Amino acid sequence: MKRVVLVGGTHGNEWGGIYLCQKWQNTPEIWAKYPFQVETYLANPRAIEVNRRYLEEDLNRCFRSSDLANHDLSSYEAQRAKVVAQDLSGCDFLIDLHNTTSNMGMSLILSREEALDDPLMLQLCAHLLQQDALVRIYYMPQNAKDSPYLPSLGQRELTLEVGPMAHGTLRADLFFKTEQLVQTMLTFLADWERGEAKAYEGELTIYRQLENLDYPRTPAGHMRGMIHPQLYGRDYRPLYPGRPLYVTFEGLVLNYEGDETVWPVFINEQAYYEKGLAMSLTRKEQIPL
Ligand SMILES: [Zn+2]
Incomplete structure (x- = not known):
């Protein structure tokens, strides 16, 4: 694992991920302890500027392979998706930070079909379930090529959906819980890389x-x-x-x-x-x- 990317602002009015990424951008030295490169990335800067989910269409539905290859698509988000794909495709792990107005706590959304066959993903989920009572695993499988979601650009990926938080607002408790959970994920990935990760046995509760x-x-x-x-x-x-x-x-x-x-x-x-x-x-x- 060489490159881990933390994405915020895929939706321009989901402030938890946006402000966390901006905070992290000011303190890049905190990533030095990990055995891989950690980057932050704001996915839809123009939507962030105007505090809207998107300008013309939902960026997080623009990543089907056929759409990325189609140069006739003219919306800002369709064009932005091509830039994001160029910047992030093939990164080893992509974590996309979202907020929801629903009471979903800290939901880890697995949208890759094979995620439940991947020992790293299963162990990571088991570890995160131990860290915070609000963590849930939501399995929403998509064929990778047809996936419209931004995180499908990563070799491995998950969406962290945090709520309830009204769009265009912040909640300190969820902000710090998100920060803590992301750090816990990175620490686990680092331990996994070094062969030092704790091995969980038994069963994992998921919501399919x-x-x-x-x-x-x-x-x-x-x-x-x-x-x-x-x-x-x-x-x-x-x-x-x-x-x-x-x-x-x-x-x-x-x-x-x-x-x-x-x-x-x-x-x-x-x-x-x-x-x-x-x-x-x-x-x-x-x-x-
Ligand atoms: Zn979102």
Whole structure:
């Protein structure tokens, strides 16, 4: 492992990662103790400048191989993605720092299909689960070539999704927890490189992506309801069949009609309203280490 990159500002209004990267850029000497190069990188500078998620389209959906090779795509983000790809492709480990308005604690999102077959990733996740009670592992596999996500540029990668934190704001507790968790990751990677990493046995609890749910809508596609108060803020908590999911503007309760218990995440994420995504459903699983 030669090159580890910490990315902030893939979304220009997610301030936790942005301010951490700016802090680290002022103190590059703190990385000298690691046996690999550590870099920080702000992915969408123009969106950061204007404190918006993006200017024309979501940068974190611009990294499919076919899109990177397509020179007809003209949006700022499509062009910026090509620069980011040139700068970061092939780095050994990429950590992309995000914030969510959902109550997701410190979620490690694994979006690479083979992540659960990779002993380093499994051991790293097991280690991080021990470090902070807010850590969760969210497995959302994508074929690497078709992955639209920025971290897919790395040989290995994860997205650290921290919340709840409103976009364009900061929370000191989560800021310092994020900083601590990133340092713990780097220390583990360094120990792994030196063959000194602690070996965990047993099982790893993960939450596997099942499907995305939209808000209830009218036939014309307009919103007709909201997350039910009994579900609000209950990311990573079990949702049983028949329990309340939404409430319409008229006060009608709409229940979860699936037949298996699920664990919702990204409940009521602000940035996902435009994507028609009210929450993602996951299944809690135990993976052998
Ligand atoms: Zn984000």
